Amino acid sequence: MTSHRRRPLLRSRSSAAPPLDDDDLLSEILLRLPPLPSSLPRASAVCKRWRCLAYNPAFSRRFRLHHRRNPPLLGYFRAGIPKLCFQPTMAAPNRVPPGRLSLKFNSYVRVLGRRHGLVLILEWPQLLVCDPVTGHQHRLAYPPEFDPDNSLINGAVLRSAAGAGDVHFQVVLVGSDYEKKLLACVYSSETGVWGTLISTPIPSGNSLCTRVCWEHAVLVGDSLYWILAGRFTVMRAEGGGLGLLSVSGFTAQIWKRKTDFDGVTSWGMGATVELDKRLSMDSEDYLDIEGYAEDNNLVFLWTGRSLFTVKLEPLQCNKLFDTNNRACYYPFEAVYATGT
Template identity: 60%
Template sequence: MSPLEDDDLLPEILVRLPPQPSSLPRASAVCKRWRLLVSDPGFSRRFRIRHRRSPPLLGFFRRNNGLPFVPTLDAPDRVSPGRFSLQRGDGDRFMPLGCRHGLVLISNKPKNQILVWDPVTGDQRRLVLPPGVAVHAEKTSINGAVLRAHAAGDDAQHFQVVLVVADNDDEQHRRALACAYSSETGAWGDLVSTQLPPDVIMSDAPTLVSIDKPAVLVGDSLYWKLAWNMDGIL
C-alpha cells in the first residue's frame, strides 16, 4: 500500500505542507478524499498549530486612516488587498498600534475605543477605553499590545490587551499608566502606575509613549519606547 493510501499516514504528510495560502487549496483539488481531510476542522487546527511559529508574511497594513493592506507574496499565494479590508463606520478614525498572534490592535480615538481585529476571519471586538486611560487619551497618545494566550498546544481563542499612557498632570511626578483587558473575563483590570525617574526627563514638555514604534515582547514582558522629552524604555 502506498503511504498516500494509508488513512493514518496521509494526515501526517499533508500537515507538513508549507504554510503558504495556496498549499491546502491545491491539496484539496487532488481528490475528494484529500478535500474532506484538509477541510476537517481538526486537521485545520493541527495545521495552524504546527506552523504558528513560522507563518508566511502575507503583507502589511499602511499606517493611515484606511489601513490599506499591501500584499507581499507572488501568485498563487498573493492575497488580494480587499481580502483584509476593515469597514469603517461614521466617525471612525483608525490608528494601528501593533499586531501579534494573528490579531491587529487598532485605536479609534474619536469614539474612545480599542479595536481587536482578526483579518483572516473578519472577527472584531470593540472595547471601550477604561476610565483611567480614557481621561489621559483625550490629551495625549496611548499605545498598546495584543496577545493571544496559547495554552500548552491549544489554538486558544482568548486574548489580552495591554494599554499604556503617560500621565503628565503633575510635572514633578510624571507616571506611566497601564491597564490590561482579558477576553476570558470580558473586563479591564485595575489601573497600575509606575513613577518616571526625574533624572531622565529632559525638559518641561510632556512625556509620550511613542506610537511610532510598536511594543516588543521579550519573554513575559512588554517594552515601549518613551518619546518627546526623554529617551527611555518603559
C-alpha cells in the same frame, strides 16, 4: 471426487492499507506543510478526500496554531480613510488578493499593534481587536483609569498560551498622562475583564517616557519592549534574546544584549551592513525605519524615494515600490490559505 475447501488468505503486513488512507496520519502530514497561502489549496487539489480534510475548520485551526511561531509575511497595512488598505508582498501563487484582508471603518483609526494574525486598533472611543483572516472582531472599552482625552495611549495584542488554542487573546494597554505617571493594564478575552492597573510616576523633567505611546512593541520571549527615542528599533536577536537595529547614515548595525555568569547585562555589536550598496541609494537619500515584522525578523526601510524590505538574518533586500511620500506601514504576518 473430493472437494478441497480453500483456506481464507491471511492479510499480510505488506497488503495493509496505505498510510495515506489513514485520515489521522494524513492530517499529521498536511499539518507539516509550509505555512504558505498556496500549501493547503494545492494539497486539496489531489482528491475530494484531501480537500475535505484541508478545509475542515478544526484542521484549519490546528494548522494555524502549529505554525503560529513561523507565519509568513503576507504584506502590510497602510493607513487611509476610511479603511486600512492591505497590500500583499508575496509573489504568486502565494499572493493574497489586496481586498481580501483590508479593513473598513467609519472614521480615522490608529493601529497600535499586530501580532499572531491579530490587529489592535484604536477607534475612538474604544479599542478593536481584528482577525483579518477570519473576519472576527472584538470591541473593548478602555479601563476606567485610562482617559483617551487626557492620556497618550498605546498597546499590544497577542494570542493566549498555546494550550488555549487560537481563540483567546490578551491586550496590553500602556499610556502616560502627560509626563505625570505611566500606566499599564492587561485585558484577557478568556475572562472578559481588565486586570489590575499598574502605575509608576515619571521622573521629573523626563519627557522620553511619553515616546512609548508612539512606537510599536516587539515581543521577545515573554516580554514586550517599546523604544523611547532614537533612530533604532527593538528586534529579536539571532539565537533568541533581545536585539537592536540602529541606523546611522547609510549604515545599519545589529546589537545583541548579553548576560554574563554574574547576571550583568551588556550590549555587544554584531553585524554592520552598508545599505547604500545593497539598496542602490544616492548621496541625497537617507534611511528611516518604517516597520518591523518580528516573526520574520524583517524591517521596512524608506530611503526618501523608495520603500524596501530588509531581512536581517540572513540578509535579503527587496524593493517594494518607489514613493516620495512618507506613510505608516504595518507589516502583517499570519497563516492564511488562498481561496478561504
